[in-house]
Amino acid sequence: MLCATFSYKSVIMRYLFGCFLLWFCVEGMAQTGLVERLEKHVYTLADDSLKGRKAGTDDSRRAADYIVGQWKEIGIEPFFKTDSESSYYQYFYGRYINLVGVIEGNDLALKDEYIVLGAHYDHLGVKLNGGDSVVYNGADDNASGTATVIELARELKAMKLGRSIIIAAFDGEELGLYGSSYFADNNGNKNIVLMLSIDMVGRYKNTGKVEYEGVGTIRNGRNMLLGASVVPAGLKVKIKTFENSILTATDTEGFAKKGIPTLAVTTGLHKQYHKPTDDAELIDFDGMALITEHLKNFLVEASQSPEYKASGKVAAKHRDERPVFTKGLTVNIGSNHLFYTEGALDGKSAGAYGIGLTSQLNFASGKWLALRPELLYDYLQAEYPDGKIKSHCFTVPLSLVLQTKNPTPCFDVFFGGYYRHFFNNKLYDRFFPNEAGLNMGADMAVGPLRIGYVYRNALKNFNRQPVETAPLGKGNTANLRHNSSYFNIAFSF
DSSP: OHHHHHHHHHHHHHHHHHHHHHHHHHHHHHHHHHHHHHHHHHHHHTSGGGGGGBTTSHHHHHHHHHHHHHHHHHTOEESEEOSSOEESEEEETTTEEEEEEEEOOSOTTTTTEEEEEEEEOOBOEEEEETTEEEEEOOIIIIIIHHHHHHHHHHHHHTSOOSSEEEEEEESOSTTTSHHHHHHHHOSTTOEEEEEEEEOOOOOHHHHSOEEEEOGGGBTTHHHHHHOTTTSOTTOOEEEESSOOOSSOOOTTHHHHTTTOOEEEEEOOOOTTTTSTTOOGGGOOHHHHHHHHHHHHHHHHHHHHOTTOOBOSOOOGGGOSSOOSEEEEEEEEEEEEEEEESSSSOOOBOEEEEEEEEEEEEEOTTTTOEEEEEEEEEEEEEEEETTEEEEEEEEEEEEEEEEEOSSSSSEEEEEEEEEEEEEOOGGGTTTBOSEEEEEEEEEEEEETTEEEEEEEEEEOSOOBOSOGGGSTTOTTSOOOEEEEEEEEEEEEEO
16 A cells, blocks of 8 residues: 555656656747847847948848848738738838837727837948948847847737737937837827837846836836736846936837836946947847846736726926926035125135025916025135135025926026025124025026026125224225025936
8 A cells, every 4th residue: 555655646746847847948948949039130130231220221121121021920910001901111201111010909998008019220320430431230229129029029929918019110219219209199099008118128147137217107017017927037127217317218208208108128328339349249148038028928917907007107308398396406516705895805706515405386377487496505605805704504595487388408597586594603793694685597407407507696785894893994895795606407306
């Protein structure tokens, strides 16, 4: 009896072990196949023969034909369809071409909602460098993103999807996001509920992470991206609530400005960015395979979930209109001096610095008029004949702002007043602790960043001493007023 029981358990254990070994081998072969296909796509698209895939060239067209050939092999349907024909190609501005396919969803309640999975396939082409023609192959930027989209299309085609997924390769990104912006405006009025831009995902080994920017535009987006069943083993995912860089942009922009939730997916910038050394030999294909698996898991969940919704929040850089109220941080760096209202002498300039909170209330009518209250902690210095003043103080400016209607870039001028209180008690026997004056200047805002010039001029005498005992001596007026100029930088959030 013991022998029979032992034999029975052994058979079960061997069977389970064999199943596990088979599964492990199949998974390993699948992962190896994915890596090899990603490598093939990147090496093809970043080959010297395509001369950098500059938008609008024959070389770009040959890259487009390769991408479409892959989609046809996978079985991706053309997105553009009429009664007489169908096509993957969307021509715009005369010579540029977007490539668009679609995987129809299976859920009758959700299939008319669309997720856009996109990457730009153009790069910088050929440039002269020291008299020689140099090819900018753009292996990471953005053959890596294009290859990932091709393989995601292959994976998603085999899955049961709820919502439909649009597969897009955009042209003209390097010229100014032309292709994605055109498609955002010309997609047959599809109900697009999410857009992902895969842009430079080939350097996972270098950066040690893949970033998803824009998670705050999706309700419960953090949990959807970081769920244990979604993130593959060995992948480090970093999420950012919004895209906030004013120096970089990707194909999410045209969709985000329409209020569509967006995710920008990247492993980040590197020293080969926009240089001829961005070649296929530097790409981490194992890292790309992990990112592809993560994107597949997330997209399947996003397509199937009836609870998926937009959060209603939009990054500041993607707003077409200003919010009613903004707040942020501001820093001032400049100089200050004591101005003598009468007499031949004037004070010498000394450093002035400030940091604090800024806010702005934009009035509803066109939002070209605003009120800007601020609270600053200042450190002022000023020289006068008897010595040098150094004092900490609170400054409270309140200004009326006249600004251009477009939120970014925005230009404005402002004018108002300020109140200031000095905290250096040692000065109180000679100088008044309170001050009031005019506050004025001009700014330029790009996204959440505002840069400008501020001028403050006191209207109140700063000096307690009577004229006869003033530092300038009898017969000279000792009415002193602060006069300050600053370079200002502010960041809204």
